[in-house]
Amino acid sequence: MQQTEIETAFAELVENITGTQPARIDRDLHLDKLGLDSLSKIDLAVAAEDRFGIAIPDEDLERFVVVGDLLDYVHRTTA
Amino acid sequence: MSTRVPSHTRGRGANLVRSNVRLGSNGRVRSLFPERSPLAQPTPSAKDRFLAFRPFIGPGAIQFWMGPDAHLLHYAIGGNADYVNFFAVVEYPKVWPHADKWLDSIEPGEAAAAFAGWHPAVVEMVAQHLPVRWGLFGTRPLLNWHRGAVVILGDAAHAMLPHHGQGANTTIEDAITLAELLPGTARDGLGPMLAKYQSLRRARTRKIQRSSWITNSLLHLPDGPQLAERDQRVARFPEDFGWIHQFDALQTAHHATQAQRHPAPPHA
Numbered sequence: 001m002q003q004t005e006i007e008t009a010f011a012e013l014v015e016n017i018t019g020t021q022p023a024r025i026d027r028d029l030h031l032d033k034l035g036l037d038s039l040s041k042i043d044l045a046v047a048a049e050d051r052f053g054i055a056i057p058d059e060d061l062e063r064f065v066v067v068g069d070l071l072d073y074v075h076r077t078t079a
Numbered sequence: 080m081s082t083r084v085p086s087h088t089r090g091r092g093a094n095l096v097r098s099n100v101r102l103g104s105n106g107r108v109r110s111l112f113p114e115r116s117p118l119a120q121p122t123p124s125a126k127d128r129f130l131a132f133r134p135f136i137g138p139g140a141i142q143f144w145m146g147p148d149a150h151l152l153h154y155a156i157g158g159n160a161d162y163v164n165f166f167a168v169v170e171y172p173k174v175w176p177h178a179d180k181w182l183d184s185i186e187p188g189e190a191a192a193a194f195a196g197w198h199p200a201v202v203e204m205v206a207q208h209l210p211v212r213w214g215l216f217g218t219r220p221l222l223n224w225h226r227g228a229v230v231i232l233g234d235a236a237h238a239m240l241p242h243h244g245q246g247a248n249t250t251i252e253d254a255i256t257l258a259e260l261l262p263g264t265a266r267d268g269l270g271p272m273l274a275k276y277q278s279l280r281r282a283r284t285r286k287i288q289r290s291s292w293i294t295n296s297l298l299h300l301p302d303g304p305q306l307a308e309r310d311q312r313v314a315r316f317p318e319d320f321g322w323i324h325q326f327d328a329l330q331t332a333h334h335a336t337q338a339q340r341h342p343a344p345p346h347a
Contacts, residue, residue: 058220
């Protein structure tokens with residue numbers, strides 16, 4: 001999957017879950033700035049799993065700090 | 080094998096419908112999903128659980144005792160609240176030594192030794208010989224809960240630590256969701272229906288699974304400066320865990336079915 005494809009689809013997921021406009025989402029944005037804590041990050045992880053057909057284990061999810069961490073993970077695991 | 084599933088009919092009691100869906104709710108069903116569930120391995124961690132009944136010895140409130148690597152919870156049970164049910168949880172063995180059983184014997188005095196130096200009420204509760212320990216296990220979140228006409232629920236889908244008391248409750252929520260979605264589903268509509276069931280249930284149960292582990296850590300903090308924050312968080316349990324206890328599975332599933340049957344018109 002192309003990086004731009006992932007970023008576009010991911011921004012839609014974030015918008016659906018947090019209401020954040022895609023234009024405000026960039027790689028360096030901290031997940032907690034999106035209002036996502038350790039539990040609400042799971043909503044995003046489950047949506048990403050369904051959208052991209054991958055698994056995001058809790059222990060990996062806990063390590064993600066910024067949006068780019070998740071994007072890179074999706075890119076790696078869908079490659 | 081067909082399965083009778085109760086169909087909830089609002090305000091008119093329940094009736095039964097015949098379905099061709101097969102339900103699985105215990106851990107063995109996981110073997111049906113080996114290749115599509117790469118994370119479906121038992122978590123290699125276990126905790127001891129001592130369970131016993133004792134004459135009622137204190138007030139009827141639910142009470143937690145927390146300390147380094149252990150906690151004890153007790154609450155009154157019985158028609159007249161004349162018994163107290165308690166269980167004590169400790170952090171060992173980290174890896175459960177038995178592949179084929181989840182109960183194990185313990186040495187006399189082992190439980191008492193684990194809580195030596197705790198409050199006298201705790202010491203008294205665990206002083207009696209507790210003959211058995213229960214291993215506590217969770218499963219890693221599963222990606223897929225259905226295949227063909229087979230669907231899993233409860234522990235088969237989302238086994239969790241018991242610290243939120245939600246193992247049975249989430250199973251009932253799963254069942255209610257299925258019962259709400261299933262009636263009227265044609266055979267060729269089973270796949271989408273089961274996918275809808277999964278989408279309604281997966282994030283919520285995974286969050287409770289995760290929260291149970293987080294709560295386990297909170298209950299077992301070592302002595303130190305973190306305890307002040309822990310106490311504040313424990314005081315907020317009713318508010319912080321409202322999302323668990325105030326959830327209405329039936330209404331959620333009902334709204335989902337209504338949205339599916341009567342989708343909103345597209346914007347002009």
